[in-house]
Amino acid sequence: MxxxxxxxxxxxxxxxxxxxxxxxxxxxxxxxxxxxxxxxxxxxxxxxxxxxxxxxxxxxxxxxxPRGRRVEHFTLHRRGRTLIRFDTDYSTMPTRYPFSLMVDxxxxxxxxxxxxxxxxxxxxxxxxxxxxxxxxxxxxxxxxxxxxxxxxxxxxxxxxxxxxxxxxxxxxxxxxLGDATETWLNADVETDAELPADSNHLLHTSGGTLLLVPFPERGKWRVVDTLDTGNADDPEAVRERLARKMSDALGRPVKVSAPSWLSVFTVQQRMxxxxxxxxxxxxxxxxxxxxxxxxxxxxxxxxxxxxxxxxxxxxxxxxxxxxxxxxxxxxxxxxxxxxxxxxxxxxxxxxLRNALGPVLLPLGLGAVRGIAPLKRKLERKMIRGFCGLTVEYPGSPLSLPSASGGAPGPGPGPGQRVGCTARAHRDHAGWRELCRELRDPRWTLLVPVDGDREAAGALLDTARVHGPAVSCRALCDTAAPAEPAGAGADSRPRVLPDPDGALRRDLGLGAGDFALIRPDGYLAARGPLAGGRGPDRALGALGLTGIGAPGDSGAAPCDAPARGAAPARKNHEKRSEAMSKVQEQEDAYRELLARHSGGRGVLVTLKRDGRPQLSNVGYSYDRATDTLRVATTEDRAKTRNARRDPRVGFHVTTGDMFAYGVFEGTASVSEVAADPHDAVVDELVEMYRATQGEHPDWEEFRETKVKDRRLVLRVHVERCYGFILRQD
Known part of the structure; x- marks a missing residue:
């Protein structure tokens, strides 16, 4: 059982x-x-x-x-003509992934x-x-x-x-409930049609419409026949029919292989x-x-x-x-x-069942093609229909109105997705770190803290009560650690560096504000700290329980002590004392890791058969983000291992062997550097500066990283232990 x-x-x-x-x-x-x-x-x-x-x-x-194909266009064909090629327009929907990935x-x-x-x-x-x-x-x-x-x-x-x-x-x-309106045929085939594989294609033929979607493999396509579904048990008959229709639409002979997979299905619209x-x-x-x-x-x-x-x-x-x-x-x-x-x-x-479609379609699309603003409007509307980025929950019980009232300010509102463009992610350290933060399975509380004792105190109070459920991050201009001494291991606020303030501006956060982000990346609440009560009230209204909160009472916290709260708080004080000792030890191990940043350590990844792979590597460590970074290349065993299994360890020791630390965490691997000024090379520059200072020729440095196909293996530290007799 x-x-x-x-x-x-x-x-x-x-x-x-x-x-x-x-x-x-x-x-x-x-x-x-x-x-x-x-x-x-x-x-x-x-x-x-x-x-x-x-x-x-x-x-x-x-x-x-790496196992899929990016598609960023939608192209319509008829009688040997390309009627129009729609581009994807994500300009009003910031995302780092402005495309669809075709992967089986x-x-x-x-x-x-x-x-x-x-x-x-x-x-x-x-x-x-x-x-x-x-x-x-x-x-x-x-x-x-x-x-x-x-x-x-x-x-x-x-x-x-x-x-x-x-x-x-x-x-x-x-x-x-709903209806079933169409019966279509799916076929996976190979063809010499030589259509651009960065686009889906709609082929209007005299025998109905075909939809073609590219597979990652060259020349392989999913073909959807929206009219003829006969002979599904005869692959050769289907092959001949598809070849005839594709040749008709493209205006040239097209060869099609026998389908590797065939399916007839009823198009249902039910829920x-x-x-x-x-x-x-x-x-x-x-x-x-x-x-x-x-x-x-x-x-x-x-x-x-x-x-x-x-x-x-x-x-x-x-x-x-x-x-x-x-x-x-x-x-x-x-x-x-x-x-x-x-x-x-x-x-x-x-x-396209309408009888006038073959006549009206070329005329209509010709007009659209000639009017750029209209084409862009249609592109935006088309993308909004399927990309998923417009999914919002403004009416959800988890979307709390601002306590300050008034018209909504800049940034996402409650119930809206928190996201940024690839450019913002590349150019702004705050956005890069927030995107990493959203991989944390907890809620995220963001509070601007620079020079604000009240804000720092509110962040610590929330972390002490809700730490296991809420990741508390202090937004600061500086990357210096800002967690208060003595915070517990589960309730240690961490700095989220935002040196240029771009993240705070984009989220509409000023001094004395907070933002609470759900574990799925949607904004739940944003408003004033209100003497530290704002985050607690928001968490209580959302149904999250903290120390001394008796299950789902439905009452807002901080209004009155819950029954049984006093014993719970005494237990919490004892736990906090023990956790403080643990935190002091962890701080010492992290200090050991930081002191030797720029030096060498042993990275432990797991081979496919479960045995450890030990790699002697140079590293840099950012205490503010608790992230260890290693520069490597795509062909290294440690890179392949970390991509397959992100559980990694790292060992560092002092020269006199009187202290060592073991750090366990989750790895992520960047893309390969492809341009001297892309985000990967920028990160490699940051790593070099943090450990070695200024390079005599940054352009040469950047070009070399691209030539060597460098990438970054990142480890977010989640657990540390070891032994310290003394540090050298």
């Missing part, structure tokens, strides 16, 4: 996301799937901008990006499974959920294996990520009006199914899972009351409804 408090049914991208995020937060989870093993046939391809941001926050993007869902699932296995969770294949009975305190489930063995037990929480034919949804009596029933939840295709015309299904499902998992984790760990879970459906059901509307439009445009 499993002791895991969470049972996730379905090991597709949605279930894997839920399991990964729960496990990353220290919550035990069981993941089962009725299938005998992982899917091997091709399915979804597109990973859109918002999902790429989520993958970055999950720590998966460095593994996923099989690969996406593999990356998730491998990372989940590194965290100690394996999918239990061939084990299906047959039935369950919801209760007030648990869900009684019955699982059946492929060999007929049966397992019954009670689990506190159940998540159904089991697809369009969901057992969980059906047993809960939740009906998928349920509730995604939770007591202790049971549904996510992804179990809750809503969409037309593939805009590639929303997998993306919306991953976003469902990401939204749900951190909330469940906070409740299971006792950081928040159960009312936090009410926000899941309140936020995601309206998004599902909006997606149904946008995918209906996309389906109609792709299929």
């Amino acid at each position: 499993s002791e895991a408090p969470l049972l996730v049914v379905g090991a597709g991208p949605v279930g894997l996301t839920v399991a990964h995020e729960l496990t990353r937060r220290g919550v035990r989870v069981r993941l089962v799937d009725r299938a005998p093993g992982p899917a091997t046939s091709s399915r979804a391809l597109a990973v859109h901008a918002r999902t790429l941001e989520i993958c970055d926050q999950m720590g998966l993007l460095d593994e996923l990006l 869902q099989v690969v996406t699932e593999q990356v998730l499974r491998e990372r989940l296995a590194q965290l100690g969770v394996a999918v239990e294949w061939g084990l299906g959920l047959d039935s369950f009975t919801p209760g007030a305190d648990a869900v009684e489930v019955r699982l059946t294996g492929a060999d007929g063995h049966e397992e019954r037990y009670a689990v506190p929480w159940l998540v159904g990520a089991d697809g369009a034919h969901s057992t969980v949804r059906k047993r809960l009596g939740l009906r998928l 349920i009006d509730s995604m939770r029933s007591g202790r049971c939840f549904v996510a992804g295709d179990a809750a809503h199914v969409h037309s593939p015309a805009s590639g929303q299904g997998m993306n919306a499902g991953i976003q469902d899972g990401y939204n749900l998992a951190w909330k469940l984790a906070d409740v299971v760990r006792g950081f928040a009351g159960e009312r936090l879970l009410d926000s899941y459906g309140a936020e995601r059901v309206p998004i599902g409804e909006r997606l149904l509307s946008s995918t209906r439009v996309a389906t109609a445009l792709v299929a």
Whole structure:
């Protein structure tokens, strides 16, 4: 019998996301799937901008990006003419990933499974959920294996990520409402059409419309035939038909291979009006199914899972009351409804059933092509429909109005995504560090602290009460450590350097303000510190419980002491005293690491078979961000190991051997330096300056890093220990 408090049914991208995020937060989870093993046939391809941001926050993007193809355009063809080429315009939606990544869902699932296995969770294949009975305190489930063995037990929480034919949804009596409008054919083929692979292509032919989506492999395309679905059991007949249609649209002979995969499917537009029933939840295709015309299904499902998992984790760990879970459906059901509307439009445009379409389309697109402002407007509208960056939760119970009242100021408002462009990330240290911070699975509290004792005190008070659930960051002009002495290991505010103030300006934060960011990167609250009460009131209103807060009372903190608060505070004082001693030791180890920054140490990564790889490396250490950096190249074993398994260690010792420190953490690997002035080279410059000072020829330095294909291996320190008799 499993002791895991969470049972996730379905090991597709949605279930894997839920399991990964729960496990990353220290919550035990069981993941089962009725299938005998992982899917091997091709399915979804597109990973859109918002999902790429989520993958970055999950720590998966460095593994996923090299295995996909970036698509930044949408091109329409008819009778040998290119009618128009739409560009992607993200100018009103700041993101570091202004593109869609085409990567086979099989690969996406593999990356998730491998990372989940590194965290100690394996999918239990061939084990299906047959039935369950919801209760007030648990869900009684019955699982059946492929060999007929049966397992019954009670689990506190159940998540159904089991697809369009969901057992969980059906047993809960939740009906998928909507319609089925089209029947299309999918075929994965190779072709010599020589179409630009940085674009999706819509081919209007005399025999209907074809949608072509590129695979990462050269010459391989997903072809969607929106009219002819016959002969699906005859690959040669399908090959001939597709070759004929593509030749007609492109105005030249085109060769097409026999399909490596064929599927006929009904385009459905359906969803349920509730995604939770007591202790049971549904996510992804179990809750809503969409037309593939805009590639929303997998993306919306991953976003469902990401939204749900951190909330469940906070409740299971006792950081928040159960009312936090009410926000899941309140936020995601309206998004599902909006997606149904946008995918209906996309389906109609792709299929183009209107008899006047072949006449009106060239005329209309010709006019659009000649009017630049109109073309840009259409490009923005098109991108907004599928990129996921416009998903907002302004009406959510987790989006708190400003306590100061009045018109909203600059920066994102509550319920809006916190994001920046690639240029801002490259040019501003504050944004770079905040993007790293958003990989932390906790809430994030930002407080400008420069010279403000009240702000520093408010940050420390919040950290002491909510530290395990909230990462507290002091926004400062300087990168000098600002954490107050004696703070506990879980409640140690850390500096977030913002030397040019760009981050504070972009977030609309002035002196005496705070911003609270949710674990999924959306702003929850922003307002005045109000003598330090502002953050506490916001956290209380959101349902987060701290020391002395009795579960989910619903009362705002700081108004009156909760019953039982005094004993809790006494226990907290004892714990704080012990934690202070631990912190003094950790500070000494970090000081050892900082004193030897620019020197050498031993980096420990894990080989594929689990054995350690020891590398003697030079390093730099930034105490303010608690980040250790190593310059390396893509072909090194340590680079490959860290990309595959981010768990790393680092050992440093003094010359006289009287002190040593061991530092464990999570690694991330930058992209390879491609331009003398790109973000990677800028970071290498910062590392050199911090340890060696000024270089005699910076241009030569920058060019050499590109020539050598250098990159940065970063380690965010999470745990340290060792022995110090004395430091040299």
